[in-house]
Amino acid sequence: MGELALRKPSGTLVALVAHTLRLQLKSALIWGGVLGAYAAAMVASYLSFGDPQQMEQIMAAYPPELLEAFGITDMSTIEGYLAGQVFNLAPLALAFFPILALSAAIAGSEERGTIDVLLGNPVPRWQLVVGSFVATAVSLLLIVFIMGAMMYGTAVLADTELGFVASVEGVLNLWPISLFFGGLALLCSAVFHRRALAIAVPGLVLLAMYLADTLGRVSEDLEVYRDFSVFYYYAPEGSAITDGIDWASFFGITGLAILFALFAVLVFRRRDIYT
Amino acid sequence: MCAVIYTEDLTKTYGKARGIRDVNLTVEEGEVFGFLGPNGAGKTTAIRVLMNFLRPTSGRAEVFGRDTVKHSVEIRSAVGNLPGEFALEDKMTGERLLKFFARLRGVKDLGYARELAGRLGADLTRPMRRLSRGNKQKIGLIQAMFHRPPLLILDEPTGGLDPLVQEEFLRIIGEVRGEGRTVFFSSHVLSEVERVCDRVGIIREGELVDVEPTDNLVNKSFRHVRLVFEKPVDPGPFRALNGVENLCAEGPELRFTLYDDLDRMVKLAAQHRLVNMEYERPSLEEIFLTYYGASEEEDRDG
Numbered sequence: 001m002g003e004l005a006l007r008k009p010s011g012t013l014v015a016l017v018a019h020t021l022r023l024q025l026k027s028a029l030i031w032g033g034v035l036g037a038y039a040a041a042m043v044a045s046y047l048s049f050g051d052p053q054q055m056e057q058i059m060a061a062y063p064p065e066l067l068e069a070f071g072i073t074d075m076s077t078i079e080g081y082l083a084g085q086v087f088n089l090a091p092l093a094l095a096f097f098p099i100l101a102l103s104a105a106i107a108g109s110e111e112r113g114t115i116d117v118l119l120g121n122p123v124p125r126w127q128l129v130v131g132s133f134v135a136t137a138v139s140l141l142l143i144v145f146i147m148g149a150m151m152y153g154t155a156v157l158a159d160t161e162l163g164f165v166a167s168v169e170g171v172l173n174l175w176p177i178s179l180f181f182g183g184l185a186l187l188c189s190a191v192f193h194r195r196a197l198a199i200a201v202p203g204l205v206l207l208a209m210y211l212a213d214t215l216g217r218v219s220e221d222l223e224v225y226r227d228f229s230v231f232y233y234y235a236p237e238g239s240a241i242t243d244g245i246d247w248a249s250f251f252g253i254t255g256l257a258i259l260f261a262l263f264a265v266l267v268f269r270r271r272d273i274y275t
Numbered sequence: 276m277c278a279v280i281y282t283e284d285l286t287k288t289y290g291k292a293r294g295i296r297d298v299n300l301t302v303e304e305g306e307v308f309g310f311l312g313p314n315g316a317g318k319t320t321a322i323r324v325l326m327n328f329l330r331p332t333s334g335r336a337e338v339f340g341r342d343t344v345k346h347s348v349e350i351r352s353a354v355g356n357l358p359g360e361f362a363l364e365d366k367m368t369g370e371r372l373l374k375f376f377a378r379l380r381g382v383k384d385l386g387y388a389r390e391l392a393g394r395l396g397a398d399l400t401r402p403m404r405r406l407s408r409g410n411k412q413k414i415g416l417i418q419a420m421f422h423r424p425p426l427l428i429l430d431e432p433t434g435g436l437d438p439l440v441q442e443e444f445l446r447i448i449g450e451v452r453g454e455g456r457t458v459f460f461s462s463h464v465l466s467e468v469e470r471v472c473d474r475v476g477i478i479r480e481g482e483l484v485d486v487e488p489t490d491n492l493v494n495k496s497f498r499h500v501r502l503v504f505e506k507p508v509d510p511g512p513f514r515a516l517n518g519v520e521n522l523c524a525e526g527p528e529l530r531f532t533l534y535d536d537l538d539r540m541v542k543l544a545a546q547h548r549l550v551n552m553e554y555e556r557p558s559l560e561e562i563f564l565t566y567y568g569a570s571e572e573e574d575r576d577g
Contacts, residue, residue, distance in 0.1 A: 006339060006349035015378040023366065116328060116358035117418065121379040122351045273328040275360055 012123050016131030021138060024101060028139040031097050032146025035090060039151035042085045046078050047158050065218040074242065078155065078162050079170075083239030086151070087170050091177045091234065095206055097143060098136050098182020103198035105132035106189040106268060113275045126265045133186055133261040140178055144171040170241030176253035177234045181206050183260030190264040193274050230256075277340075279304050279426055279457045280325065284334035287324050294320045295481045297334065302459055307452050309472035309489065310461040313563055317481040318461035319359045322430050325459075326356055338426065352380065355419035359430035359461070362403075362411075369399035369406075369414045373421060380422050388421035394443050409435040416444065420451075427451060429460040433467055445470050465562065469493050479563060496562050497534045502544055503527055503551035516540055 049058075059075050074080030105128070109115035119128070148171035155162035181202045188198035209229040216226035226232040233249040240246070280302035287294035295317040302308045312318050323329045325336055327347035336343040338350045363372060373388050392399050397413035398406070406414070412435040419427060427448075433441045448458055448471045462468050468475055468489060475492050477485040497518075510524040518535025527550070533540060544552070557565075 006341065006346070006353050008348050009352060009379065009381045011381070012379050015375065019375050023364065113358075113360055113362035114364060116323075116326075116356075117361050117363060117415065119328065120326065120351065120354075120356035120358065120419070121376055122348050123379060124348050270330075272330060273323075275358070 008124075009122050012121075013127045013131055016123065016127055017135045017138070020132055020135035024135060024139045027101075028097070028142045029146070031094070032143040033150075035094060035143065036147040036150030039082070039086050039090075039147055040154035042082055043078065043151055043154045043158065043160065043162065045085075046081045047160060077242075078160055079166050079239075079242045082151070082162075082170065083242050087174070087239050087241055088235075090147075090174055091231070092206065092210060094140075094143065094174055095178045095181040096203070098140060098178055099185040099199055099202050099206075101136045101139070102132060102182045102186040103189045103195050103202075105129065105136075105186060106264075107193055107198045108189070108195040110193055110273060110275055111195050115273055116275050119273065125269050129186065129190065129261060129265045129268055133183065133258075133264075136182055137175075137179055140175055140182070144174050147171050147174075166241050166244075169245045170239065173234065173240035173245050173250065176250050176257065177230055179257040180230050180253050180260075183257035183264075187260045187264045187267070190268040190271070277304050278302065278337075280308075280336075280338055280459060281340075282321075282325075282334065282336045285321070285324060285331055285336050286333045287320050287329055288332050293317070293481045294329075294332070295324070295478070298478075298483045300476060300483060300486065302457060304457055305452065305455045306473040307448060307458040307471050308460070309468040309475040310459060310478065311463065311465075311468060311475050312461070312478035313463060316478045318478055319430055320481075321478070322356075322359070322428055322459075322461060325428060326351070326354070353425050355422065355424035355427045355429075357415050357419040357427075357429040357432055361415055363414060365404040366402055368402055369397060369417070372403075372414065373399065373418060376418050377422070382422045385421065387423060388417055391417045391420060391447070394447065395440055407435075409437060409440070412436055413440065420447070423454075423456075425456050427456065427458045427460070429458070431462060432460055433462070433464065441467065465493070465496070465556065477563070492562070496557055497532050497565065498537075499553075499555040499557060500529075500531055500533050500540070501551075501553040501555075502529045502549065504529075505548040505550055508547050512543055513540070516543065 053076075056076055075084070104112075106115070109118070115128075119125070148167050151171070152162060152164060152167040155167075184202040184205060185198050188201045189195065192198055209231055212222070212225040213229040213231035216223045216229070216232070230253060233246075233253055236246050236249055237243055278301045280300065282298050282300045285298040285300075286296050288296075298317075298321060300321075310318050310321070320329065324331055325338060325343055327343050327350075330344060339353060341350055343350060367375075369392070373385060377383070377385055377388075389399070391397070392413070395413045395416065397417060398410060399414075403411060403414070412432075416429075416432060419429060433444060436444060445467060448460075451458055452471070452473075458471075460472075472489045474486060475489050476483055477492075504527045507524075507527050508529070510522055510529055513519055513529055513531065514522045516533075516536055516539055518533055519540070520532045520534065522529065522531035524530075
């Protein structure tokens with residue numbers, strides 16, 4: 001038996017990513033469809049106002065601080081309207097897709113009891129973490145693609161001048177901020193053995209960061225706290241759909257998400273698995 | 276023969292809670308080893324340490340001569356494992372799940388998996404959420420065995436299976452032994468251990484208290500005997516038999532525990548008109564209590 005050749009099989013990471021993608025596909029389609037329907041409805045609602053001047057009059061009726069708080073700066077264009085109505089709020093919802101998916105990757109699998117069977121196979125623990133992260137990142141791309149396609153498609157059907165590149169940049173900019181909270185959920189999933197905690201912690205951080213950014217916009221006293229919010233870096237100058245993607249922030253936020261995943265690998269490699 | 280599983284002073288504790296303590300165990304190549312103990316004795320903890328799901332608190336464990344912590348992935352490539360408490364992805368069918376595991380293991384042919392499914396009566400076409408506990412257990416067994424690993428580590432493999440399927444499973448284990456492969460399985464059912472195991476290890480309160488050939492364990496176990504005669508008989512000669520204890524006489528019925536001398540007991544009973552005779556093996560729990568069941572109080576006193 002001493003001569004028994006033990007080997008590490010190859011291609012397990014690709015198999016894990018494909019497996020996780022297959023499990024996530026249905027929910028990704030639903031998330032993309034729901035967010036896309038909302039974005040399409042906002043495009044349709046903009047058209048119902050008809051005259052851009054009418055929109056300016058509506059804006060003038062609101063306190064500027066309120067408009068600032070919700071990232072509404074210009075409603076005379078459809079991009080400006082979508083920036084305030086869709087892209088300011090979308091991360092709050094979309095971030096919960098990776099939070100739910102990646103909290104299930106470790107702690108959720110322990111609670112369900114599926115992790116023992118999976119790790120009974122010759123799969124390194126780091127691949128379980130990285131495979132889940134990569135698959136969720138790809139599913140997120142699918143969601144923002146569906147969302148963008150439905151939003152832009154509605155504008156094209158309605159013969160509205162919504163820029164294609166602006167649409168792509170608007171939806172693509174949702175990806176890193178959502179993945180950031182997913183990465184945090186993955187880290188919590190590796191640290192805690194309870195999925196509820198792996199959802200609650202990033203959920204609370206999401207809410208706190210959103211409030212810090214929103215309040216920091218309207219109060220000079222609170223502005224300093226915006227620096228600690230990922231929402232500030234998500235839209236540092238304006239919205240990506242109106243001003244384009246800030247690539248430094250885009251890659252910075254993505255880097256933090258990857259860092260969370262790497263910490264998750266380090267934690268999960270050394271800890272016991274409970275089912 | 277070489278040691279397929281080797282542990283040295285293997286200990287795993289969970290805070291103040293008991294796990295396993297100083298387990299020294301060797302399982303040889305080609306043998307079927309039964310790991311016996313009552314619920315909570317530490318069987319599952321020991322298996323989970325071997326699989327590197329839990330890290331040892333102290334001591335060490337080797338499988339195929341490799342350290343279970345440092346070479347876990349290589350070890351798992353040669354091990355088929357059925358966990359004690361497990362679940363399978365609800366949305367997936369058995370077929371899809373096995374294809375996934377085959378891909379992880381680089382197995383191209385699912386022919387043996389389908390053969391096992393046929394023999395165990397497993398339905399590979401239905402999603403897991405629609406399968407009963409027993410049918411999920413069958414899929415669990417197939418995923419552990421379909422790649423013909425040199426070592427099978429099975430935690431309570433017959434739990435939830437109906438008697439006919441249990442029978443077929445034990446036949447498969449016999450075939451695995453016939454191929455020279457090694458099986459390490461935990462159980463608390465003496466009859467199945469007696470059927471297939473070459474040796475047994477007894478674990479109690481986290482400590483390995485005995486390792487011996489299965490025959491020794493079975494032979495030293497006692498039997499519960501109930502004799503019903505046509506009319507009351509004198510219990511004295513029965514009570515005087517070597518190995519008879521706890522004799523209770525009620526009318527024409529005698530009940531006692533027999534440790535020895537079956538032949539003389541039968542011959543004595545045959546001197547009367549016998550209406551009914553029951554000869555029942557004890558449960559594993561009773562054997563534990565009798566041979567390994569020193570209470571914690573006694574331990575402390577000792």
